[in-house]
Amino acid sequence: MPEIPDLEGYRSYLNARLPGQRVETAEAPIPWLIRTGGDEFVKRMPGQVFEPIERVAKLLIFPFESGDRFVVHAMLAGRFQYVEPKHRRRSVTSWVLGLENGMEFRYFDQRRMGRMYLIRPEQFDEVVPRWTEMGPDVMDPQLTPEKWLELLKKSRAQIKSVITNERIVAGIGNAYSDEILWEAKLHPFRKRSDIPDEEIIGLFHAMRRVMEWSIPIVTREMEEKGLPPNHYRKHLRVHRKADDECPRCGHRISEITSGKKVTNFCRECQPGLER
Ligand SMILES: [Zn+2]
Secondary structure, eight states: OOOOHHHHHHHHHHHHHTTEEEEEEEEEEGGBBBBBBBHHHHSSTOOOBBOEEEEEETTEEEEEESSSSEEEEOOEEEEEEHHHHSOOOOOTTTEEETTTOEEEEEEEEEEOOOOOEEEGGHHHHHHSSSTTTEEEBBBBOOHHHHHHHHHOOOOOSSSHHHTTTTTTBBBBOHHHHHHHHHHTTTTTTTTTSSSOOOHHHHHHHHHHHHHHHHHHHHHHHHHOOOOOSSSSOOOOSSSTTTTTTOOOTOOOOEEEEETEEEEEETTTTTTTTOO
């Protein structure tokens, strides 16, 4: 699932290319991923001029000069392409926009789970699911350590579930939650209610540090190598690094799988349950 650094990478990459471009043609080979209607998309997109792209939580928002907004939640497997039309189209391509500069902006989705909405700015509440229930975005400047403490007080659950719950704070997924908890030296399965306030504040700063560290790495990789079929995750220190050495203490990285979710952490420098 694309997470904030991946989406920020897309945003920078696409912001260097799309704003000011006029859409000349629109197609929707897999129309039903566009929840507001594939026909409507095909009809309404030609003539639209891109403005700078925004990100809120795991959503990318493409604003147009007309005021329309195209909102994309890529879910597990949605990916973008910015390519010449001769570039072979994948069978799972959901929509294609032909641009006035001759390039195509496309979206494909192996799992066909992504969701898109073409809306007016005032329709977010009504059309985008859970829009109004979402907690603040991780990078929201109004999210202060005090506010963070207050938000997290609402839950007594395991800390990893708390920070990946978008009703509490929006934008953290499975991979980066492992990185954030490693950075904060917190065991992922410790209960929020057993963690003292000062460590919760420490977690806030760890979260911001992980984002500020990883966003430029992912952005640079995307700029150098292009939009990825898979996310750039090599820089991660614990997630999917089971049995590697912890970069901080050298202890072996542990892995626990629950459902389809893999959690990696270091038992040595993220002690918790047994204390
Ligand atoms: Zn360690």
